[in-house]
Structure formats: structure tokens, C-alpha cells
Amino acid sequence: MLRAIAIDDESLALEVIKSHAQKVSYLNLLQTFTNPLEGLEYLKSNSVDILFLDIKMPDLNGLELKSLLSKDIMVIFTTAYSEHAVIGFELEALDYLLKPFSLSRFIKACDKALETYRLKNPIKTSFEHVFIKSGNEEIRVKFDELVFCEAKGNYVHFELIHGSFISRMTFKEAESILPTQFLKCHRSFIINSILIEKVEKQLVTVKGRTIPIGNNYSEEFYLQIKR
Numbered sequence: 280m281l282r283a284i285a286i287d288d289e290s291l292a293l294e295v296i297k298s299h300a301q302k303v304s305y306l307n308l309l310q311t312f313t314n315p316l317e318g319l320e321y322l323k324s325n326s327v328d329i330l331f332l333d334i335k336m337p338d339l340n341g342l343e344l345k346s347l348l349s350k351d352i353m354v355i356f357t358t359a360y361s362e363h364a365v366i367g368f369e370l371e372a373l374d375y376l377l378k379p380f381s382l383s384r385f386i387k388a389c390d391k392a393l394e395t396y397r398l399k400n401p402i403k404t405s406f407e408h409v410f411i412k413s414g415n416e417e418i419r420v421k422f423d424e425l426v427f428c429e430a431k432g433n434y435v436h437f438e439l440i441h442g443s444f445i446s447r448m449t450f451k452e453a454e455s456i457l458p459t460q461f462l463k464c465h466r467s468f469i470i471n472s473i474l475i476e477k478v479e480k481q482l483v484t485v486k487g488r489t490i491p492i493g494n495n496y497s498e499e500f501y502l503q504i505k506r
Contacts, residue, residue, distance in 0.1 A: 280412075280447060281389075281396060282326065285311045286318035286344070287333035287357060292378065296331050296357070299385040304433040304449060306389055315339040319347065327352055329392050331376075334358040345372065353392050409456050411437065413444045422460065426474055426486045428453050430467040440486060464500045465493040472504060 283306055285296045293311040300308040309327070312318035315336050322330070330352050334341035345354050350371070359378040373395060374388040410417045420437065429436040430450040437444055437453075446453075454461075454469060463469050464483055468490050476484045478501075481492045492500055 280305055280307050281328045281392060283308050283329035283331065284318065284321065284327055285331035285357075286313075286315050286336075286341070287311075287331070288313050288315070288336045289333070292333065292357065295379070296385075299382050302382060303386060303389050304447070305393055305452075315341070315344055319344060322348065322352070328396060329353045329355060329373075329389075331355050331357050335360060353395060355388050355392065406458075411444075411446050411456070412448075413446045418444060422458060422471070423473065425457075425461075425471055426488060427471060427490060428457075428461075428469040438488070462500055462503050464496050465491050466495070475504065478504065 283300065285293055285308065287293050287296070290313055293313065297308060297311065300306050306329075309325070310318075310321060312321065316339055319339065330348070332341045332344065332354050334356055335358065341356060341358070345356075348354070353373040354371075355374045355376060356372050357376045357378060357380070374391055376384060376388055407423070408419055408421045411420055412418075420439065424440045426438045426440060428450075429438070430453075431445065433449075434445045434447050435450060435453040437446065450467070450469075454463065457469065460472050461469050462472050470483060470485045470490055474485050476486065478484075478492075481494075481497065483490050483492055483500075
């Protein structure tokens with residue numbers, strides 16, 4: 280989950296960011312500020328991954344504020360003035376959203392931030408296990424004990440040999456942290472191939488649990504298990 284705040288002296292612009300942010304599953308918009316000085320004070324004592332930052336503001340403009348920040352904070356400028364784009368990128372801004380921006384353009388900027396964050400903060404993995412965040416905990420999951428993963432909206436359900444838990448992440452994110460022994464057999468299921476007990480038509484049984492095999496995945500799935 281990426282932590283974010285937004286600073287813009289126009290409250291309507293902040294409402295747009297709030298609305299868009301609610302539609303991005305991995306984004307947590309913590310606070311919004313119409314006063315850039317208050318936003319700067321918040322950043323001095325709170326950890327944030329992304330800052331959505333307007334440029335033309337009274338007292339302290341966005342370019343000045345950006346120069347005062349740690350380079351660890353990814354800044355996405357939001358402004359109605361395209362002439363500031365070059366200066367923004369010279370200040371190593373992650374992206375530049377020209378108002379009024381669409382939800383799809385907002386998501387594209389957020390995806391870029393997520394990719395950048397992952398490159399700087401790789402998930403703690405080994406050849407035998409992975410740490411997965413669930414609520415306020417980091418749960419150590421041994422790959423050989425993970426039976427399957429199931430998509431549940433903005434969450435993923437992890438079923439273990441002994442127990443289960445959910446994590447707020449996309450199914451694509453879950454797929455990316457698992458080794459090759461895990462196979463996608465359905466748009467909502469990834470199973471541990473070493474725990475397969477039997478396969479019958481469009482069903483696969485893994486540690487006593489019967490999982491459907493989707494029509495769009497069956498051909499590739501059968502090829503994988505026969506290798």
C-alpha cells in the first residue's frame with residue numbers, strides 16, 4: 280500500500296484527487312492540504328511515499344516545496360500550467376498531471392509510482408519463503424506450505440496447509456511474488472503445483488480443496504503440469 284498526501288490551494292482539485300484515489304486499490308490517501316506550509320509540516324513528521332503537488336500556490340509554490348523535500352518522496356505535480364513541466368522534471372518529479380486530468384491518466388501516474396517503489400523496496404523473498412503484509416503484520420509464508428491464492432476484490436486470500444489470511448494487494452501483485460511452482464489455473468486462483476492430488480476435467484484438487492480450471496487457462500495449465 281502506497282501512502283500519499285495531496286497539497287493544492289484549490290479544494291475542488293483536492294476533491295478530484297480524493298475521488299480518483301479511492302479507485303486505486305494500492306493507494307492510501309492519508310491527508311489533503313490547501314495550505315502548502317501545513318503540508319510541509321505534516322511531511323516533517325510523517326512518512327509518505329507519494330506527494331500530489333500543485334505548483335501555483337501562495338506563500339510557497341510547488342517547485343519551492345519540492346526542493347525542500349527528501350528525494351525518497353515521489354512527487355507527482357498537478358497543475359493547469361503546462362509551461363512548468365520542464366522545470367518539474369528537472370526537479371526529478373516522478374510525473375506531471377495537467378489539469379483537468381482523467382482517472383486513467385491518474386492511474387497511469389500511480390502505476391508508475393508503484394513500479395518505482397518496488398524497484399527501490401524489493402519484497403523480502405528467499406528461495407523458500409516470502410514475507411506478505413496482512414494488516415499491521417508481516418507474515419512469513421513458506422512456499423511449500425502455501426496451497427493456493429484466491430482473488431477477493433481488492434484483497435488476495437492466501438490458503439496455507441495450516442491456516443489462512445488475507446492481504447490487501449492485486450492478484451497480479453500476488454502472482455509476481457510467487458516462484459514457478461505456482462500455476463494460474465483460473466482468473467481468480469493460483470495453485471501450488473507440488474501439492475496437486477488429482478486433476479479431473481475442469482477441476483484440480485490441491486490438499487483436499489477442489490479448484491476450478493478456467494477455459495482460458497486449461498490448455499497452458501495442462502502443458503505446465505505435464506512438464
